[in-house]
Amino acid sequence: MSGAIAVTGMTKRYKAVTAVDDLSFVVEPGVVTGFLGPNGAGKTTTLRVILGLVAPSAGRALIEGRRYAELAHPRRVVGAVLETGGFHSGRRGRDHLRILARSGGIAGSRVDEVLERVGLTESAHRRVGGYSLGMRQRLGLAGALLGDPGVLVLDEPANGLDPAGMAQLRDLLRGLAGEGRTVLVSSHVLSEVAQTVDRVVIVSGGALRYAGTLKELTGARGETLEAAFLRLTSNPTTTPRAGAATARTRG
Numbered sequence: 678m679s680g681a682i683a684v685t686g687m688t689k690r691y692k693a694v695t696a697v698d699d700l701s702f703v704v705e706p707g708v709v710t711g712f713l714g715p716n717g718a719g720k721t722t723t724l725r726v727i728l729g730l731v732a733p734s735a736g737r738a739l740i741e742g743r744r745y746a747e748l749a750h751p752r753r754v755v756g757a758v759l760e761t762g763g764f765h766s767g768r769r770g771r772d773h774l775r776i777l778a779r780s781g782g783i784a785g786s787r788v789d790e791v792l793e794r795v796g797l798t799e800s801a802h803r804r805v806g807g808y809s810l811g812m813r814q815r816l817g818l819a820g821a822l823l824g825d826p827g828v829l830v831l832d833e834p835a836n837g838l839d840p841a842g843m844a845q846l847r848d849l850l851r852g853l854a855g856e857g858r859t860v861l862v863s864s865h866v867l868s869e870v871a872q873t874v875d876r877v878v879i880v881s882g883g884a885l886r887y888a889g890t891l892k893e894l895t896g897a898r899g900e901t902l903e904a905a906f907l908r909l910t911s912n913p914t915t916t917p918r919a920g921a922a923t924a925r926t927r928g
């Protein structure tokens with residue numbers, strides 16, 4: 678399988694720091710894939726390379742067989758939420774999405790559809806400055822869905838959500854995957870991840886530690902996801918590099 682997202686031999690160095698080290702994995706459509714790793718493991722860097730925001734030092738990341746920069750209509754192929762900052766606080770939620778739609782050449786009628794999908798319709802007239810972190814997460818997700826993309830890349834979408842918000846997010850992500858979309862989600866909340874994802878990619882010190890089904894990961898030893906995660910990430914198998922050392926001191 679080639680995967681809707683394919684990362685191949687990808688390395689990213691920042692001067693002496695190796696943030697991502699010869700990483701390869703594929704993300705399949707139709708399931709939710711969790712992207713996990715300790716602080717400083719290289720998750721955000723990997724997502725940024727996938728989304729064409731940083732150039733890799735070696736290797737490549739393809740979405741539907743192309744580099745992000747080669748996509749003719751990127752918003753219709755991939756939707757992304759990397760951070761919940763960056764909203765204009767004086768702007769109303771609906772207006773934020775209208776502006777995004779216009780700049781992406783997307784029909785304005787999509788705005789109400791995505792607001793409904795993320796459960797933000799009733800708050801759409803309010804200014805973003807008054808939104809809770811969870812509402813900002815949902816607004817970010819609504820923006821990612823505007824172009825009706827087949828691929829979604831979400832960095833920590835569960836951050837700031839209360840239990841009801843987490844349950845809604847879980848249903849939403851599963852629903853999107855159930856429609857055949859590719860959903861890649863980074864998260865620190867392992868208990869939540871365990872209830873949401875079908876597959877996991879685990880990185881540590883910039884290197885791959887596991888890629889496969891959650892069932893195979895936890896089932897083989899009858900472990901919880903947390904136990905498997907700690908086993909895979911607490912014992913680096915590669916020679917520590919500057920990046921890995923930084924990751925450990927940060928984690």
Ligand SMILES: Nc1ncnc2c1ncn2[C@@H]1O[C@H](COP(=O)(O)OP(=O)(O)OP(=O)(O)O)[C@@H](O)[C@H]1O
Pocket residue numbers: 691694695696697714715716717718719720721722723920923924
């Ligand atoms: N622009 C940059 N310049 C220098 N070093 C960087 C830069 N971006 C990331 N790094 C380093 O690369 C490593 C990986 O960082 P990255 O943010 O990708 O990890 P992460 O897994 O997303 O961590 P977290 O879970 O804490 O967000 C870290 O050691 C980090 O300090």
